[in-house]
Amino acid sequence: MNIKSFFIVCISMLFFTCDTPKKYNVTGVIKEIDKDQNKLLIDHDEIPGFMVKMVMFFNLHTSVDINQFSVNDSVKFDLIIKDKNSYSLNYDIIGKSKISTKEDFWEDDEDLKYSLKEAGDSIDNATFLDVNNKEISLSDFKSDFLLISFIFSKCPMPNMCPAAIVKNQYLSNHFENENINFLLISFDYLFDTPEVLKSMYGSLEKENLHFLSSYKHINDIFTLSQQAGVAYWGVEENNIGHTMRTLLIDKDLKLVNTYDGMDWRPSEAKKDIENLIKIYY
Structure with missing residues (x-):
């Protein structure tokens, strides 16, 4: 192997060993807004190939304006997973979920x-x-x-x-x-x-x-x-x-x-x- 070929192989290995982010499309309903920590609690649908349906917090990318959201907004967004952290961005508000309440006339x-x-x-x-x-x-x-x-x-x-x-x-x-x-x-x-x-x-x-x-x-x-x-x-x-x-x-x-x-x-x-x-x- 000559020096040029060796250099190309080394550069290729460097690129392949980098932390390559993964992107997932997510749909869910906002349940809570945490402006102090810039994150949303979302009741999300199954994320195919990554996670079952559950409720969890998602960190917002700095490009996302948290003030645009309200509780019970139905949203679509991209979830970016890196090796040691994650963030969400590209939010679309697609509707409003019906507000569910546990309160009842007979319940205290x-x-x-x-x-x-x-x-x-x-x-x-x-x-x-x-x-x-x-x-x-x-x-x-x-x-x-x-x-x-x-x-x-x-x-x-x-x-x-x-x-x-x-x-x-x-x-x-x-x-x-x-x-x-x-x-x-x-x-x-x-x-x-x-x-x-x-x-x-x-x-x-x-x-x-x-x-x-x-x-x-x-x-x-x-x-x-x-x-x-x-x-x-x-x-x-x-x-x-x-x-x-x-x-x-x-x-x-x-x-x-x-x-x-x-x-x-x-x-x-x-x-x-x-x-x-x-x-x-």
């Missing part, structure tokens, strides 16, 4: 507190006990994201609570260098004291993987489970049954996505979190 604030939350809604800052018997609230983790699963220690079904623990272990290992915490909260508020959880799961705990007890925090587990759409019963009778759902929430405790049932795959959550990291930060 207390009713709304226990209502099922949807993507984009805020989750209450519930407080539980860690395995060292210290109170800790969801906001105390100061995470970019929290993944929350519900378990109880006497669960006899290997494809339910034990499987949820394994999935969270896998994800916590994968994201150990990110500011993300994985919480496994027991809804057995009678048996699963901090001491019980520590004896059973203490060896599994790590910097970003935590087991939390609802012992003496019945209202917190009731509120969180109602907002999450997780049902449990039979605690008082020592004959517990429950449904399964895992929540992904952001640093502002807004619900981003849910993973339902026993068969959700950690690869789904892994892909979602990786994409969210690119978009949020």
